[in-house]
Amino acid sequence: MEKRHRILLIIALVLLPVLAYFHLTIGQIQLSSADFYNAFFNYSDSETGQLLVREFRLPRLIMAIVAGSSLAIAGMLMQTLFKNPLAGPYILGINSGASIAVALGTLSGISMFSSNIGLIGLALIGALVFGFIVLGFSLFVRNSLSLLLVGIMIGSFTSAITSLLQTISSADSLKVFTIWGMGSLQQVELSQIGIITVFFILGIFFSFFLIKPLNALVLGENASLLLGVPVKNLRIIIIVITALLAGLVTAFCGPIAFVGLAIPNLCKMLFKTQQHLVLLLGNILLGALFLISCDILVQGLEPFILVPINVITSIVGAPFVIFIILKRLA
């Protein structure tokens, strides 16, 4: 690893606990350091401060890290797989897959689907199915712009179906789904953090085994094949890991746009490399930093206005993506 890369990664790593501290302490209710200490080591659920830390602030912070990192890695994987800097789990419709599966589950009113395992299972299956649909299209649609359009069409189609489902569902399940659909990091409960972390670590763990084939894939599929990379299997593994990471986030936070698209591009601009070890570490850290920052903003605005996290990521992310497109044209 080059020295410059190492320095940038260390800076990001140092920033992480700093931003995490701000994230934990910025809420409307001031908490003492004793509250934080006791919440971990001497917990009593009758103390409001301690309760707040354990049940709300900490799960929300962990979710910001998990969601930011997961979406950024998923975006990086898609961009290298499709050799397209504008690819991402959101734009290619993988999030839509998770969304519609969750919508069907929640709106059906069947209680099994609203349990942790039920929700995550649905989101993963939905993400996986839509991931393979996009992969299938990519084998025929060689033009990268057309593939993006196909992804956007899949997204529109799915949201139309989802709207249709909403009109025929009960008021209660509609409310649950609407709140979920706005995207939020604070719906997660402490009891869910365990399973989320397990899936997250699995996703990251398997991503490290993709570093070598991803480095080769930069040369194109045929060139990778001639270097002994099993391209067919690789495509499937990439889609499965992307679905795992993007599905996980969508299940628990709802749709969060632009992280998967903007952060991998930011990493390429910052690190100026095609070495996927550096890019993977960069995306893990910058994804987390970005979403923590966005959520600090959400919390800072809370006394005045309730802004969904998806709105912030879009307001920051969309202009950045336009900037990337213009920069490529120049």
Place this chain on the structure above:
Amino acid sequence: MIEFKNTQIGYQQPLLFIDELNLNSGEIHVLIGANGKGKTTLLKSINGLQALVSGQIEIDHRLTSALNHKDLSNLVAFVSSKFEGIEHLKVYDFIALGRTPYTNLFGRLSSEDHIQIQHAINTLGIDYLSDKLTTEISDGERQLSAIARALAQETPIITLDEPTAFLDYANRVKVLSILKSLATNQHKCIVLSSHDIDICLEMNLPILYIDSSSNHLIKTNTASKSLLLQHCFGM
């Protein structure tokens, strides 16, 4: 090194027939033929990217049909006619990708890998390019880098699809003489397709030409320009 027996090359229909032909280590062969006569398809078949219509190709006494891409990556390297350069990819890192068949699960380069990469760089005389980006060097320099990448792959066979097509005259001569010396000095078996009939004849490179009327591949060491023009292009 490469042995053809009653080989028919093409997609559904055979394009090109090779009755019997051996290409040995230490030899360079220039594939000459009209457009659409199967030069690229032949190179694809050697690289295992295109199945044969019938017959067989043996590489190092093993049938290509029985070799997977992992096996082939230790035997044959391939250079395409144009390497466009890749954003943020340095020449050294690009050449290092030639070591992919040898690196561990995470693609970490060993000291042996670095030695082979540097050896390839020195052979091509492109040490001055190592730290440059593949997008900021000339077409000629990119082609030399691509050949260095193939060399770093340490395969007994290197195949090249019209490696001189996008180069100026000086670079054409340079690339061809480097390839010739790789065959002589490093005992590589080199097969390239080319339309540079004049330069190849001038350099006395052995020629494999595709006869346009019979669609057979014919090996010759004593080709003349008029013979090639007549048999390949019907002129």
